[in-house]
Amino acid sequence: MTRTTSHRRPAPRLGRVPDPTPLFWLTKAVSTAMGEAVSDYSIHVLPPVIAVVCGFALFVIALAIQLTRGRYRPWSYWFTVGMVGVFGTMAADVMHVVLGVPYAVSTAFYTVVLAAVFWLWWRFERTLSVHDIVTPRRELFYWAAVVATFAMGTALGDLTAVALGLGYLASIAGFAALMLIPALGYRFGRWNAVLCFWFAYILTRPLGASVADWLGKPRADGGLGAGEACVSLSLVLLMGALVAVMYVRSPSREATAARSRPAEIGEL
Template sequence: MRGTAAVSSKLPRITLIFWVMKIAATTLGETGGDLIAQTLNVGYLISFLVLIGIFVITLVCQLSVRTFQPVLYWTVILSTSMAGTTLSDFMDRTLDLGYALGASVLVTALLIVFAVWKLSGHSFNVVDINTFGGELLYWIAILISNTLGTAFGDFLSDDSGLGYGGSAVLVASMIGVLALAMRYTPISNVLLFWVAFVLTRPLGATAGDLFSKPVAKGGLGYGTYSSSIVLLALLVGLIVFSYRQRARVVDTTEVESLDAAANLVVGMAGSRHAELDEAGVLPRPGEHRDNPDKSAAPGTG
């Protein structure tokens, strides 16, 4: 998907590295959420309440900063993924709503958020989100979409017959089609972005289950501990890489600014030289001008 330059510096540019980090964060959200709720036996409801509390705290920090901070941004993304995992499992397994009813509730909630977003006059385009209200709606939409994506991913893994691996390949293929549509069709890039954004969550959910579930259930058997540690290391490495990329952009911008300033000075000097030359102030090539003090006639003085 082609990159776009951000208007607001609080959100990342939408580039390939953004999508890689989003998938890593959503996959970690699945294994991390299951680690707390299932492996540590905290339970879905308590896990969700703890994680939603972390989300609120990190969101307040994100809304308070004036510039894009990769660590903070991706911490909020991760908290929405983990909270979405536990909330979806709570709705489906504890409340026994089932995937269809649970997904219907979440789709309705997401449509309401987008309706409020539209009526508020804020842009859906992430590169144009530069107000407090627009960013708040952005994060609410992400929280709901991550929960919805978890439900969709669990449905594919458990009820479609594709298993974890097949479901992950299917969702990845769907995202690939969206990438081609964004590049080669006139379909709104904003619409395609949000559809792809939602689909990264079921991709993360199915991939996370593929890594962590036992072999007997169709997984690779790495468990939630090992999977989460590896994914966390990957995400941290990508965040460090993004910081270095930002530093290079800043350095390049500074060099370009210095070059522009130097060119401006040279241009101004050239213009001034041309003005003086046109006025006859500067000597012509080969012309010698005597000092007026030494131009008196011989024999005087």
């Protein structure tokens, strides 16, 4: 008698973050602007210390919810991104407003922090691809990188618009033009997918922050004067609508996005 054994292929582990689809990039851009607007508004209506503590508490709560999902869920993921946007903005503003650190120095500091996160992430996991975020540790590295990009991007946006005197519109045009570099490089130059993703991801923050400031700041400061309250509410509603679209448009695909991908799709 012979005994046969069947070798079953292990089921792919579900990804914990979304694929970088066009809808992802649109929602990400809105989230960066929303984080800037909500942070600025909260600091003006609340004592700064209380505002920062509340921002940090909401970020921790959102992150805890996201980490317990075990797989990508649009509502928990984008709630966390929104809270990162608010707290990341506050972290950059505290260094400048409270500690008096120049924007150039805070931008350089958060750039070093981000580089350190990427180095440690690569050192332990040997991949920086969002398609490979299928374990809690990789997701923690991912969120550490996201927080660093938001803080660095906020400082960079203020550096160009305020410290360098370029203004908000010029900053928007500049960062939008820079975002074309990874897009064109990936599309026509066969650049590394992971490098292009993080290049574009980092730039969405100063771009979104500049847009929010341009919309909300007074005309005397180079903005349109719509007001931070109006801009904050509008962007929160828009982001909520985009997340709802993710469920209505293709719930099955959006709910299981970012599964494990072959290595050739992108590893540094």
